Amino acid sequence: MTATATATPGNRGILRVNPVAKLAAALLLAGVLVLTIDWVSAAVALACELVLFFWAGMSFRIFVLRTLPVWLAAPAAGLTTLLYGQAAGAEYWQFGLIHITDGSVELAVATLLRVLAIGLPAVVLFVTVDPTDLADGLGQVVRLPARFVLGGLAALRLVGLLMEDWRALERARRARGIADRGVIRRLSGQAFALLVLSIRRGSKLATAMEARGFGGTTTRTWARPSDFGRREVALIGLGLFVGALAVAVSVATGSWNFVLG
Template identity: 55%
Template sequence: MTAALDRVNPVVRLLAALAFAVILVISVDVVSAGTALLLGAVLLTIAGVRPRALGIRIVPLLLAAPLAALTIALYGAPSGAVLAEWGFVHVTAGSLALAAATFLRILAIGVCGVGLLAGIDATRLADGLAQVLHLPSRFVLGALAAFRLFGLLGEDWRALALARRARGVADRGRLRRFAGQAFALLVLSVRRGGVLATAMEARGFGGPGGRTWARPSVLGLPDLVLVVVTAGVLGVAIAAAVALGTWNPGGVAGV
């Protein structure tokens, strides 16, 4: 997605995104989530991530975050001053604080995670998982092959639709046509997976002994820079929350 992040090992980018998710889940408070969101967005922009492209990728989050916040504001644990009450709905100062923290936390995790992971080359990630994290090569290569074939599902679906329409199969009834076509796609996917497994086994994938890799995956200065920046952003977010007294692991912030 960007030249700056492309120089970073995909494994480091994955671990950095996981670090944001883990740290921001520990405490539900506005300060840490807001600080991480602001600093993360600024640094991703400096790294070359285009705000428009990032905004398009996080459209589902922009829809889900307000809905989650609204649900918590109406049905969250009541605490503090009661602002509105009707049946099962209890809007209190505590529920509003929790809703705001949840809203910012979802956006912070999503923006930082999508910004770091978008554009990762699947082959480079597989090389890193096997060589840097030393995951089993059978698992890594199988996952890579499945990921590569996943993009063919859309093409297979369109081809099946055209073929069935040409034969006049299931011209009526959308549910019946969808069910039949979905089953046909499942059968096609299973057959293709079997052929791929046979081909990979014939070429020595998953065989005994050590394995060599055509593309070495190493760590360098860009990886260290990303680790330091991620630690700095999360450290500043935690320090700001602690300084303002909102850091409350496992609790409701601001209550």
Template identity: 50%
Template sequence: MREEQTLRGNHALLARANPLAKFAAVVLITMVLALSIDWVSASVALILELALFPLAGLTLGLLWQRGWPLVLAAALGGWSTTILAPDSGAILLDAGIWSISEGSLELGLGVMLRGLAIALPAVLLMSCTDPTDLADALAQKAKLPHRFVLGTLAAMRLVGLMAEEWHTIGMARRARGVGSHGNPVQRLRATLGQSFGLLVQAVRRATRLAVTMEARGFGGSQRTWARKSVYSILDVWVLLGGLGIAGAAVAAALGAGTWNMVFLARQ
């Protein structure tokens, strides 16, 4: 509920843009970053994306709070690529069972930065987009089926409640003395039990929501809309911004001579 109120109270510039325009800009950036595995294009895109966060009313602290799992995943992906990729160029570190060369380090850095540059626009999109506005845009502008749109809206609402549900279940279990002490194996078992409890609660909540929506006539053939989804000049600038980030990333990589197509990646 607090997440929903935050989104509705967000008066930042990007929060006023149409969700479909923001989604199209994210697609443009992602398509370009998916083509190359070099570190230059990913670095340029990442820097420009970070510069957009104030326009969405976000800070680096809030970004870390919401996106730290993505940062961790990107770092692990870059590290594993660095130590597993074939050696090329000078050997920088040789630990026996694995080694790091100039080529493998460049490849791992490219994978890590590209992962971050692809994930951040999605975080930006979800942080400044109200789920109801997104559902309105999908139904009115994209003409997607009502049942699909309403199901997506319900899922987005439920995802926002999972963190609070996890905290509530954890507090209840600790009050009974479960999961608050013991060796690592016992703690892992307690975490798995808490995860199962979260799954049960999610199924129950989804079932109640589905029955309620069906009883209130959601998914019917005739729909009316409380809010109209419209395009504005701001949406044009959002699309141009996405195109500009994609173009700047490609131009920087080509200028530096590091553009490296994924399916033709140099080893």
């Protein structure tokens, strides 16, 4: 299984960037945006991101398909905040626990933009990440324990197999005539069977990895070097610049609303 987008001449540049840099840039930008609840900082960050997405190398179709959950989640979060957010200023409509005021409208807009500003770059960056490259980067650049990194890589590689097992169980149960009715009962029984199968496969995989020395305390060698150079520094610098610009504009306009203040 791989989570990467199809390599095209336009996105080879972003594919060559070390996954650790992509992770750092996404976390850096998200960390800045979660410090405040205001629409100005989120709008500035989102505007910069939309411009930078043109150089990400993803086709418009792939961009829309991969980021569709974010586009659906953002309005839902904004609507919930609009209806149940903090009441402040003039009240436009009220019914029971639902109230729409100046404060809830402003908070809803800020929430919608923050979800987009945090979610879109995360999806765009991680859609071009190969799990093996990420494990190499975490082990060689971040210096995380090899046992933890390789165990996580093995688990991630089994996600695709888990989906295949689910489809195989569904076909087998249908062939035996035990999946024709009772949706809740069928899904619960199939989920339990998948859980048992996953535990057994995980135990076998753990034993096999231990037998091959993955649990040893000696320093491991890596088949592929994980380079961290100017491209990675530039990407992290872009994330830092966008975050700093969003904060600067928010503070300058008086919109900065520190969440811990």
